[in-house]
Amino acid sequence: MAKQVQKEKPKQAAQQKPSGGAGNAPDVSASKEKIDKALGNVEVLYGAEAQTLSISGHDVVTVRGELKHVLNIPEDAQARVNGELVDGNYILQEHDTLEFVKVAGQKG
Amino acid sequence: MKIRVIGCGGIAGRLLDTLCRFLNYHPELQDTEISLIDGDTYEEKNRDRQAFDELGNKAEVTAKVLEKEFPSIFFRSHPTYIDQDNIIMLLREGDLIFSCVDNHATRKLVSDHCEELDNVVVISGGNDYIDGNVQVHIRKDGENLTLPIANEYHPEIEEPEDESPADIEEREGGCDVEVVSEPQLLIANNYIAAGMLNAFYAYLEGEIEYDEAYLDVLANKSNTRKRS
Numbered sequence: 001m002a003k004q005v006q007k008e009k010p011k012q013a014a015q016q017k018p019s020g021g022a023g024n025a026p027d028v029s030a031s032k033e034k035i036d037k038a039l040g041n042v043e044v045l046y047g048a049e050a051q052t053l054s055i056s057g058h059d060v061v062t063v064r065g066e067l068k069h070v071l072n073i074p075e076d077a078q079a080r081v082n083g084e085l086v087d088g089n090y091i092l093q094e095h096d097t098l099e100f101v102k103v104a105g106q107k108g
Numbered sequence: 109m110k111i112r113v114i115g116c117g118g119i120a121g122r123l124l125d126t127l128c129r130f131l132n133y134h135p136e137l138q139d140t141e142i143s144l145i146d147g148d149t150y151e152e153k154n155r156d157r158q159a160f161d162e163l164g165n166k167a168e169v170t171a172k173v174l175e176k177e178f179p180s181i182f183f184r185s186h187p188t189y190i191d192q193d194n195i196i197m198l199l200r201e202g203d204l205i206f207s208c209v210d211n212h213a214t215r216k217l218v219s220d221h222c223e224e225l226d227n228v229v230v231i232s233g234g235n236d237y238i239d240g241n242v243q244v245h246i247r248k249d250g251e252n253l254t255l256p257i258a259n260e261y262h263p264e265i266e267e268p269e270d271e272s273p274a275d276i277e278e279r280e281g282g283c284d285v286e287v288v289s290e291p292q293l294l295i296a297n298n299y300i301a302a303g304m305l306n307a308f309y310a311y312l313e314g315e316i317e318y319d320e321a322y323l324d325v326l327a328n329k330s331n332t333r334k335r336s
Contacts, residue, residue, distance in 0.1 A: 105235040106212060
C-alpha cells in the first residue's frame, strides 16, 4: 500500500515570487534560511550505493529522474521512504531515507 | 550444527572451501554435519567457475572431495533438486541453510518452507553479472527475527517468474534438461560467497544486525539494510 501522498509541498523560498518595488524588497536572509531548511539531507540508497543529498522538498519522481543514470535505477524499482512504499508524488523530508529497492540477484 | 547447502554451483564452490576450513579447525564446531543438495551434474563447460576432479552429480562429487580434506566434518550428499515433495525431509528444524541456488522459484520454495519451521537460519545469496545480494532470515521460537527471503521488498522472489530446475525436470518428463543461462562472473560468485560467510560469522557471534546486504564488484562496495 503506497504511503499517503503529502498534498502540500513545503514552501520553498526559491519558489516564492519577489514582491518587487524598492520599498518592498524581499528579506534575503530569511529566504536563505528557508532554502537551507527546505534542502535538508536525505539518504538515498540503491543496491550497494548510498549517498546523502540535499534534496528534501523535492518529490520522489524528480529525484528518480535526476539519479536514474547516476545510480542506474530501473524505471520499475520500488521507491520506499523510511521503509514505507511511496509513490512519485511523495515530498521528501529532511532526514528521510529514500531507497530504490534493487532486485535480488538471481544466479548462483 | 547441521548445515544444508542448496545448490553446488559457482557461489557454493567459493563458499564451501572457506566454510569447511573454518569449521574443521574451529575448536567448538567440529561436530558439524554438512548436507549438499543439488540435482545438477558437473560438465566440462563448468570449469570456468567451478572446481571438480571428476564429472558427475555436483553434490556427490563435491562431498567426496571435501570429506577427504576436512575429516572433522560429516558430509552428506543429496543428488536431487529440492522440490515440494522432498523439502520436508531435506530442510528441518534447527538447520542453518546456505541457499546458493540460481533461480527465484527455489528461493520462494525454501522461504515458504522455513516460515513453517520454528527455528531455522537461512543465508541466501544471488548474483547478476557484477553485483548481487545476501539475505539473512533468522527464525527463533516461531518468530521471524529478520525478514523471510521472500518478502515485500522482493516481489521477484515472492512471485517468481522463473521455474525451479525440479519443475523444469518434471515438465520435461524427468529428462535432464539443458538450461541456457546467463553468463556469470566468477569474481561476483566469490564476492557473494564472502558476503554469505560474513553473515554466517556475524550470526555465530550474535551480532547480525541486518536483513540484507548488497554487494557490487566494480564499485567494490557493500551496504546493508535493516528492514525488520
